[in-house]
Amino acid sequence: MNDHDFMSESDRDIDLVRAVELELNALAETTDQAEPFLIKKLHRRAFLKLSGVAGSSLVLASVLSGYGTAAKAEDLGSLVGSIELNAFIKVSSEGKIVIYSSNPEMGQGIKTALPMIIAEEMGANWEDVEVLQSDVDESRFGRHSAGGSTTIPRTFDQMRTMGASAREMFIGAASISMELPRDELHAQNSTVSHLFSSKSLTFGELAALAVKQPLPDPKNLIFKDKADYTIIGTSVTGVDNLEIVSGLALFGIDVRVPEMRYGAYQKCPAFGGKVISANLEEVKKLPGITDVFILEGNDNVRELSSGVALVGTSTWAVFNAKKQLRINWDESSASKDSWTQMVSRAKRLHSQPGETLIAETGDVQSSYSNPDHQTIEAFYEYPFVAHLCMEPMNCTAHYKAGHDGTPDNLELWIPTQAPTRAYPVAKSLFGLDQAQVKIHQMRLGGSFGRRVYSEYICEVIAMSKQVGAPVKLTWSREDDLQHDFYRVGGFQSVKGSIDQTGKIVAFEDHFMGMTYKGGRISGSGFRATEFPMLNLKNTRATQTMFDIQTPCGPWRAPGANTTAFVIQSFIHELAVKAGRDHLEVLLELMGEPRWFDQGNVRSLNTGRAADVISLAAKKANWGRSLPKGHGLGLAFHFSHAAHVAEVAEVSVDASKKLKVNRVTVAVDVGPIINMSGATAQVEGAVIDGLSTMLGQKITMEQGRIQQSNFHDYQVLRLPNAPEVDIYFIQSDYSPTGLGEPALPPLAPAIGNAIYAATGERVRKMPLTDEGYTI
Amino acid sequence: MARYQLNINGRDLEVDVEAQMPLLWVLRDELGLIGTKFGCGIAQCGACTVHVAGKPIRACVTPASALVGQPIRTIEGLADGTELHPLQQAWIDVDVAQCGYCQSGQIMSAAALLAEKPSPTDEDIDAAMVDNYCRCGTYNRIRKAIHLASENTPSQFFDASQGGGDFHVKQRSEGQS
Ligand code: FES
Ligand code: FES
Numbered sequence: 035m036n037d038h039d040f041m042s043e044s045d046r047d048i049d050l051v052r053a054v055e056l057e058l059n060a061l062a063e064t065t066d067q068a069e070p071f072l073i074k075k076l077h078r079r080a081f082l083k084l085s086g087v088a089g090s091s092l093v094l095a096s097v098l099s100g101y102g103t104a105a106k107a108e109d110l111g112s113l114v115g116s117i118e119l120n121a122f123i124k125v126s127s128e129g130k131i132v133i134y135s136s137n138p139e140m141g142q143g144i145k146t147a148l149p150m151i152i153a154e155e156m157g158a159n160w161e162d163v164e165v166l167q168s169d170v171d172e173s174r175f176g177r178h179s180a181g182g183s184t185t186i187p188r189t190f191d192q193m194r195t196m197g198a199s200a201r202e203m204f205i206g207a208a209s210i211s212m213e214l215p216r217d218e219l220h221a222q223n224s225t226v227s228h229l230f231s232s233k234s235l236t237f238g239e240l241a242a243l244a245v246k247q248p249l250p251d252p253k254n255l256i257f258k259d260k261a262d263y264t265i266i267g268t269s270v271t272g273v274d275n276l277e278i279v280s281g282l283a284l285f286g287i288d289v290r291v292p293e294m295r296y297g298a299y300q301k302c303p304a305f306g307g308k309v310i311s312a313n314l315e316e317v318k319k320l321p322g323i324t325d326v327f328i329l330e331g332n333d334n335v336r337e338l339s340s341g342v343a344l345v346g347t348s349t350w351a352v353f354n355a356k357k358q359l360r361i362n363w364d365e366s367s368a369s370k371d372s373w374t375q376m377v378s379r380a381k382r383l384h385s386q387p388g389e390t391l392i393a394e395t396g397d398v399q400s401s402y403s404n405p406d407h408q409t410i411e412a413f414y415e416y417p418f419v420a421h422l423c424m425e426p427m428n429c430t431a432h433y434k435a436g437h438d439g440t441p442d443n444l445e446l447w448i449p450t451q452a453p454t455r456a457y458p459v460a461k462s463l464f465g466l467d468q469a470q471v472k473i474h475q476m477r478l479g480g481s482f483g484r485r486v487y488s489e490y491i492c493e494v495i496a497m498s499k500q501v502g503a504p505v506k507l508t509w510s511r512e513d514d515l516q517h518d519f520y521r522v523g524g525f526q527s528v529k530g531s532i533d534q535t536g537k538i539v540a541f542e543d544h545f546m547g548m549t550y551k552g553g554r555i556s557g558s559g560f561r562a563t564e565f566p567m568l569n570l571k572n573t574r575a576t577q578t579m580f581d582i583q584t585p586c587g588p589w590r591a592p593g594a595n596t597t598a599f600v601i602q603s604f605i606h607e608l609a610v611k612a613g614r615d616h617l618e619v620l621l622e623l624m625g626e627p628r629w630f631d632q633g634n635v636r637s638l639n640t641g642r643a644a645d646v647i648s649l650a651a652k653k654a655n656w657g658r659s660l661p662k663g664h665g666l667g668l669a670f671h672f673s674h675a676a677h678v679a680e681v682a683e684v685s686v687d688a689s690k691k692l693k694v695n696r697v698t699v700a701v702d703v704g705p706i707i708n709m710s711g712a713t714a715q716v717e718g719a720v721i722d723g724l725s726t727m728l729g730q731k732i733t734m735e736q737g738r739i740q741q742s743n744f745h746d747y748q749v750l751r752l753p754n755a756p757e758v759d760i761y762f763i764q765s766d767y768s769p770t771g772l773g774e775p776a777l778p779p780l781a782p783a784i785g786n787a788i789y790a791a792t793g794e795r796v797r798k799m800p801l802t803d804e805g806y807t808i
Numbered sequence: 809m810a811r812y813q814l815n816i817n818g819r820d821l822e823v824d825v826e827a828q829m830p831l832l833w834v835l836r837d838e839l840g841l842i843g844t845k846f847g848c849g850i851a852q853c854g855a856c857t858v859h860v861a862g863k864p865i866r867a868c869v870t871p872a873s874a875l876v877g878q879p880i881r882t883i884e885g886l887a888d889g890t891e892l893h894p895l896q897q898a899w900i901d902v903d904v905a906q907c908g909y910c911q912s913g914q915i916m917s918a919a920a921l922l923a924e925k926p927s928p929t930d931e932d933i934d935a936a937m938v939d940n941y942c943r944c945g946t947y948n949r950i951r952k953a954i955h956l957a958s959e960n961t962p963s964q965f966f967d968a969s970q971g972g973g974d975f976h977v978k979q980r981s982e983g984q985s
Contacts, residue, residue: 281912287846722943744847
């Protein structure tokens with residue numbers, strides 16, 4: 035993606051037409067259809083070439099550290115900056131602005147949001163901006179990664195710095211050209227104007243001179259006042275939407291390179307099993323199959339597991355041949371995990387405290403034994419779940435063996451949340467230095483934490499190396515569902531008491547989670563600071579870990595997505611026991627506005643919490659009377675620095691058919707960058723949360739995952755999607771991420787609403803296991 | 809392997825493939841029409857939805873050899889050269905996509921619906937879209953975009969679009985940007 039041409043928004047339609055025509059002509063003219071449409075023909079870059087927009091393009095590099103010393107150059111190729119160089123702004127003499135997005139886009143909207151911040155500070159007109167995905171090069175672009183709802187908080191100031199420094203360079207150039215003092219100049223709408231006359235010059239007219247201006251010292255940059263924002267906080271449609279609705283190549287799975295072959299990979303159904311032998315010769319004879327071979331692997335499920343690789347002339351050929359494989363597996367050290375056994379073990383342990391003490395304050399025991407207190411306990415359960423990205427795992431690799439003394443090199447097209455993680459495995463498994471590896475980051479068809487691992491990358495590198503040709507590896511849905519890094523399942527035994535006034539005075543949690551071969555699993559652990567541990571005087575949290583061999587990993591709001599269900603449901607149980615209004619009890623728990631961790635703006639603030647709880651309740655008309663079988667449920671959860679409260683309105687009939695009518699959400703993540711993107715994340719989190727809570731469950735026996743495809747692992751469907759009402763409190767704190775935190779409160783809000791509607795408590799997910807349908 | 813003549817997006821094309829090869833892989837791997845997506849391979853998710861003679865089908869389970877002589881339309885052929893289909897424009901205006909992966913299948917299902925019912929009710933939308941999964945949860949915007957496309961477009965447009973692709977209606981609504 036090193037094309038340096040430009041295309042404006044207005045060129046897009048023309049170029050779309052050209053691309054479609056090109057494609058149709060190619061279709062019509064092609065007689066030999068072995069490789070009629072290489073990726074370039076359908077790709078945006080092709081449009082750029084077609085559009086013929088030239089002009090002396092110039093580059094403005096904005097450097098975050100090493101300001102003033104970092105190089106700035108005439109073109110991208112020679113730009114060298116500090117490793118914190120985070121994005122590029124290019125402006126042509128015709129006023130086209132290219133903003134590079136360096137972070138992976140997986141549906142969280144970052145490819146639109148970050149350039150909006152730059153464009154805002156720069157004074158650009160959004161219509162002039164073209165956003166391109168950068169390639170992977172940390173020395174030029176800074177850190178490439180997305181995850182943990184951290185991209186916005188991590189880069190907000192950096193993006194503003196870049197935009198503001200570009201703006202200052204334009205103003206500097208305008209000051210020279212117009213012979214006017216800088217402080218009489220103002221940048222807006224891609225134009226620098228004089229405040230006291232009608233004089234103005236466009237960014238395009240100024241580009242050549244602007245690039246020669248000294249890079250401003252970031253300390254002297256003044257960011258725009260919020261009141262002057264024209265882009266941040268508005269609704270902007272996603273920058274890739276035209277490609278998406280036109281079916282143009284964006285995703286990893288769409289990659290096509292010359293001479294490319296198609297790959298599939300069969301691993302042992304029980305994690306950790308190794309190939310002893312297989313009917314390779316027989317399968318090799320199947321139509322469209324060119325190579326079938328065993329990869330030994332390195333016994334690291336995050337890298338290369340043992341398996342049989344198939345390479346052929348189409349995805350269908352290798353998928354089909356894969357079904358004909360007969361493999362002898364050595365399962366002596368493979369997983370024997372059994373969900374049934376985990377459940378019975380947890381049930382045996384639930385009434386005792388856990389093995390390890392996590393945190394303790396006051397004295398829960400004396401609260402329990404106080405005759406004036408009422409004490410209740412409950413056992414909660416949640417299963418393993420899969421990520422189920424709509425785009426199955428895939429990657430394209432071209433391993434080129436060196437010759438005549440030139441080193442081997444590798445080109446990768448990866449849909450991943452963490453592109454640079456390919457470097458260390460290219461080194462450790464294939465002996466390649468970073469300089470020998472070129473990475474293209476592709477759009478991700480969903481990720482939710484799944485694509486932080488590199489095993490599908492390792493598999494395809496090994497395959498391409500073996501066959502000496504570029505290979506696109508595509509996992510079948512069965513591979514994807516049965517070889518995931520699952521959201522870890524678990525159990526929590528909770529206990530609490532209320533005093534004679536109905537106030538919650540003690541809380542205890544025995545967290546039963548998992549370790550993977552002795553190591554920590556993302557999301558499986560109880561935090562000492564977990565709500566309401568710091569809100570009460572008598573608390574105790576203990577933990578017992580079961581060791582497993584089923585790979586687990588981060589899944590949208592790790593930890594929070596299950597712990598919120600337990601705690602926010604149990605607080606409702608306590609409120610019910612006390613005969614009190616849930617809203618009142620929640621607000622009472624928050625108490626006076628304060629930070630849980632004074633000085634840490636990423637910690638829970640009880641004032642912000644109370645505000646979102648009150649707002650959600652008010653907007654949902656909390657307390658209103660509802661017909662029989664209907665109920666409102668409230669929940670709050672703090673995660674990823676975000677304060678989110680949700681109220682669900684459900685109805686349940688006698689046959690336990692559930693209808694979620696509406697979910698009202700109140701969110702405080704500070705200022706919103708892209709209103710359309712932000713509401714999309716909340717809508718998505720609510721529907722994802724409901725989908726998961728309702729019917730998703732991965733079980734394993736004898737180490738084998740028992741679900742295989744969408745027929746036995748279902749996703750919520752369009753007619754069942756609730757209305758989602760979203761309200762943002764745009765507090766003045768710096769903005770934080772929204773990809774995850776709206777999901778955790780959903781499950782307890784639904785559970786509490788079901789209780790309100792039926793008197794039946796939900797302590798186990800998924801709901802279909804409890805007899806509910808939708 | 810055998811040669812088959814397929815009519816895709818108004819063009820006659822010859823492919824040389826196994827008789828059982830599903831249309832999905834003929835499109836993606838043989839013809840490079842990657843807009844039609846693979847999600848499950850067992851007719852459960854709708855990511856691979858295309859039109860055959862105007863009706864939505866699942867390309868992942870339909871052998872291409874069975875479609876000889878029938879007009880096939882994919883997402884790449886939905887726009888009329890110079891004009892996006894009203895649904896494509898509505899999808900942009902409503903900013904439907906999150907990851908975007910399911911959306912060509914969603915749009916193709918919606919296009920088949922509008923061809924039959926230019927002013928669909930919510931129930932019509934429920935029935936037509938029930939088998940298209942969206943893992944990212946864009947369902948409410950999908951519903952909104954279908955209504956928007958319907959409202960913005962004279963109903964004869966959708967009839968005219970049946971199978972032929974001679975769209976003459978220029979329809980644009982304000983973008984959100
Ligand atoms: S890929 Fe055809 S329905 Fe899922
Ligand atoms: S937008 Fe991601 S699956 Fe629908």
